[in-house]
Amino acid sequence: MRAEPSNRSADVAPPGVRRRQRLQWIGLLPILPALLIVLGLFIYPFAYGLILSVHPQGALAKAGMLANYAAFFGDPRERLSIWNTLRLAVPVTLIDLAIALPLAYQLRRPIPGQRFVTGLLVVPMTLGTVLIAEGMIEFFGPAGWFNKTLIALHLTAMPVQLVHNYTGVFISLLIADFPAVFLVLVGYASGIDPNLERAARVLGAGWWQRLSRITLPLLAPGIAAAAALSFVATFSVFPSAVLVGQPAGETRVIALAAWQAAYERYDYSQASAIAIVMAAIELVFVALVLVMRSRAYRGPTIGGRA
Amino acid sequence: MSQVAVRRIPRGRAGDRAVWWVYTLVAVFAALVAGIFLSVLFNSVASTWFGGWFPDGYTLKWYRFAVQEFSLGQVLWVTVEVGLAVTAVSLALGLPAAYVLARRTFRGKALVLVTLVLPMMVPPITYGIPLAAMLYQARLGGSLAGVIIVNIVPALPFVVLIMTPFFEQIDPNLERAARTLGAPIGTVFARVLLPLALPGVLAAGLLILVRTIALFELTFLVSGARSQTLVVALYYAAFAAGIRPSQSIDAMAVVYMLTSLALLLAALRFINPVNMVIRVKR
Numbered sequence: 001m002r003a004e005p006s007n008r009s010a011d012v013a014p015p016g017v018r019r020r021q022r023l024q025w026i027g028l029l030p031i032l033p034a035l036l037i038v039l040g041l042f043i044y045p046f047a048y049g050l051i052l053s054v055h056p057q058g059a060l061a062k063a064g065m066l067a068n069y070a071a072f073f074g075d076p077r078e079r080l081s082i083w084n085t086l087r088l089a090v091p092v093t094l095i096d097l098a099i100a101l102p103l104a105y106q107l108r109r110p111i112p113g114q115r116f117v118t119g120l121l122v123v124p125m126t127l128g129t130v131l132i133a134e135g136m137i138e139f140f141g142p143a144g145w146f147n148k149t150l151i152a153l154h155l156t157a158m159p160v161q162l163v164h165n166y167t168g169v170f171i172s173l174l175i176a177d178f179p180a181v182f183l184v185l186v187g188y189a190s191g192i193d194p195n196l197e198r199a200a201r202v203l204g205a206g207w208w209q210r211l212s213r214i215t216l217p218l219l220a221p222g223i224a225a226a227a228a229l230s231f232v233a234t235f236s237v238f239p240s241a242v243l244v245g246q247p248a249g250e251t252r253v254i255a256l257a258a259w260q261a262a263y264e265r266y267d268y269s270q271a272s273a274i275a276i277v278m279a280a281i282e283l284v285f286v287a288l289v290l291v292m293r294s295r296a297y298r299g300p301t302i303g304g305r306a
Numbered sequence: 307m308s309q310v311a312v313r314r315i316p317r318g319r320a321g322d323r324a325v326w327w328v329y330t331l332v333a334v335f336a337a338l339v340a341g342i343f344l345s346v347l348f349n350s351v352a353s354t355w356f357g358g359w360f361p362d363g364y365t366l367k368w369y370r371f372a373v374q375e376f377s378l379g380q381v382l383w384v385t386v387e388v389g390l391a392v393t394a395v396s397l398a399l400g401l402p403a404a405y406v407l408a409r410r411t412f413r414g415k416a417l418v419l420v421t422l423v424l425p426m427m428v429p430p431i432t433y434g435i436p437l438a439a440m441l442y443q444a445r446l447g448g449s450l451a452g453v454i455i456v457n458i459v460p461a462l463p464f465v466v467l468i469m470t471p472f473f474e475q476i477d478p479n480l481e482r483a484a485r486t487l488g489a490p491i492g493t494v495f496a497r498v499l500l501p502l503a504l505p506g507v508l509a510a511g512l513l514i515l516v517r518t519i520a521l522f523e524l525t526f527l528v529s530g531a532r533s534q535t536l537v538v539a540l541y542y543a544a545f546a547a548g549i550r551p552s553q554s555i556d557a558m559a560v561v562y563m564l565t566s567l568a569l570l571l572a573a574l575r576f577i578n579p580v581n582m583v584i585r586v587k588r
Contacts (some may be wrong), residue, residue: 013435028412031404034422034462037399040423042433049436067321067532099331106328117332119574126570128520134544134559135342138349138552145341148359169478181345222411227441235427243544247395255431259527268439275435 033103034214037273038085045278053273060270072257081257082281084250087166089234096181096230097223102187105215108192126181132172133243137163140244141173146283168244169251173234177246180233181226188222217296228286235282254278268305316352342562361567367563368553376539377549378560385519385535385565387450392457392518393511399458401463401507405499407466409472419466426463430523433459438527448530456524461514472506473499509576516569520560536562 053068060067060248072078109113112271140146142159162168192215200210216223238255245251254274262271350368352361372378407419416482425433436446437456478497484494500507518535525535535543540562543555 023397024410024412028406028407031418031422032404034466035418037458037462038422038425039438041455042428043421045433045437049433050439052436052439070568079491103328103331106324113329117328120332120336121576123570124565126516126520126564127343127566128522128537129348129376129564130522130544132342133542134555135548136554137544138345139342143355143357145359175342177334178335200388211571232427236431236523238431239541243541258431258435262435262438262527263430268435268442271341272436272439275432279428281430282429288573300567 003098003116008275045102047276049272049275052269053276055269057267057269069277071270072086072274077252078257081252082277085235085237085253085255088173088237088251088253092126092170092177093181093227093230095120096174096226098112100178100182100185100226101219101223104182104189104218107186109187109194110190118186121179121182124175126290129172129176129237129240130243132176133240136168136172136240136244140168163244165246166250169241171236172240172244173237176240177234181230184224184226184229185219187206188219219294220296224289224296229281230290231289232282233287254281332344346556346563349553352553354430368551368557371551371554372557372561375554376543378539378558378561380532381413381534381536381539382561384453388453388457388533388535389515389518391454392461395454395458396461396465397507397511400510401469401503404466404469405473408470409478409489423435423463423468425459426467430460430521431527434524434527437524441528447528448533450533452528453525453533453535454493457518457521458527459523461518463511464514464517468510469503469506472503476502503556505576510575512569512573512576516566516573517553519569520568536565581582 025177041206056063056065056067056071063070094180107117140162142161146162147156147159150160161228162171196218197210197214200214205213235252238254238259239249241251241253241256245253247256256277258271258274261274262269307336307403314572333361348361349355351364351366353363355361355363355368376483407415407422434456437459441447441452446455480502482496484498485491507528518556520537520540522537526541529535536558540555540558543550543558
């Protein structure tokens with residue numbers, strides 16, 4: 001974190017320069033409090049959790065360092081929570097991407113009301129999953145407006161069971177996660193120079209060629225970022241899995257397994273192990289996305305002459 | 307060559323249709339979200355609601371019920387205390403850091419920046435459990451101070467992320483001029499920088515307030531009975547649905563919704579929503 005020397009040409013720095021260098025270093029001090037907070041309350045807890053997880057408590061106390069991990073992967077019910085979570089996170093991420101991608105592609109040039117549209121999408125994101133889940137119990141419930149509409153349109157005779165099961169959590173994640181995916185993609189799409197596509201068109205490329213050879217490769221970093229963000233967020237789903245899911249069965253997600261270890265069995269050591277497993281799976285996914293992304297096009301998103 | 311020049315590029319019709327398609331999709335999404343929120347709103351003022359499209363009668367008694375039953379007054383007070391404390395601390399620590407990151411280049415800057423922004427990228431529940439374990443060890447678990455401390459973790463990076471570009475766009479010559487004219491650093495900060503950065507500071511502050519009020523996981527993991535924020539109290543009420551009338555839970559949800567929406571609308575006056583998720587470089 002030392003300052004760059006401002007005067008590289010001088011072999012022996014005169015006292016004035018040295019004093020300025022020291023002052024430059026002091027000038028960096030305002031970062032320190034923020035950095036210490038992040039190190040102490042974010043980096044350190046990870047290390048603390050890692051150490052806690054290899055010091056098993058209770059019955060596992062003498063079973064070796066990896067006993068917590070062995071217990072998690074050895075218990076079919078616990079192991080299943082990974083699958084329960086993946087079963088939600090992967091399809092939700094893919095579907096949200098599939099919907100958001102054409103939408104963001106259209107919005108790469110501003111359209112009337114763009115600010116309103118993006119503002120509208122931010123609202124559900126800000127209100128969060130707890131409120132969405134509580135509202136979904138009413139709206140998608142057997143006597144809710146959604147089922148009433150379906151019955152009125154003669155699409156179904158009996159109300160469809162949409163909450164307190166896998167579908168409920170799936171819908172809640174789809175809604176809660178969509179705005180972030182969309183806004184990330186719009187951010188990237190609006191950075192692409194429309195002239196590149198025009199040039200391809202003038203040179204005779206059809207729409208599929210333009211999409212597959214120009215636009216998608218240029219959007220690849222945006223897609224990667226959105227996919228990573230979305231997966232990481234949905235993989236750690238917690239409140240909606242309980243409120244609109246079936247927390248004892250098909251939507252017993254990994255975050256819930258970690259919470260139960262900590263707050264129902266008071267085994268922070270086991271809970272930390274599950275949290276570490278969760279973080280590791282997220283990291284693997286992000287790494288996978290980055291590897292895929294690195295095989296795609298890298299380079300400027302604007303034409304040769306601005 | 308002439309063939310290319312003659313061929314007109316069709317933009318009008320196809321482009322328009324695509325734009326309408328965007329509006330339609332957004333409208334469907336908006337209708338779903340509106341349906342969800344309006345269900346809550348209508349139910350909260352329904353005396354009873356059996357079978358029909360709309361409630362059988364309207365009443366405000368569930369709000370009174372919620373105030374008594376969920377000690378809504380105390381929960382609101384805790385929410386305000388936590389929100390304001392987190393905002394104040396995050397701004398106080400984040401603004402100087404953002405300023406230095408905007409103005410200076412130094413070795414290891416990229417590393418510092420990544421470290422500072424990292425907590426925003428990791429879902430709270432992942433680091434929340436070891437962090438909660440740590441706080442319980444330090445006897446801060448369940449206390450108001452503990453709730454404030456955990457909420458600073460994701461809020462501080464947010465200030466850095468939003469305010470660094472804001473400081474970057476302020477002309478450094480203004481500060482140099484003030485310094486040349488003999489103003490001490492404190493005065494430069496208070497009289498030159500802060501007024502110029504005020505829109506950004508306001509937006510960042512409001513957004514942190516909104517996010518802190520909405521952030522469920524961290525508060526859920528460390529709060530005790532008397533240090534719950536609104537969203538955690540709402541979760542517990544919804545979790546124990548069946549014990550109390552659903553209208554009273556929805557009354558609490560409406561209080562939460564209106565508080566957040568008012569703050570969010572205020573914040574959106576100052577900032578482009580796209581920047582809430584990612585910093586767009588142009």
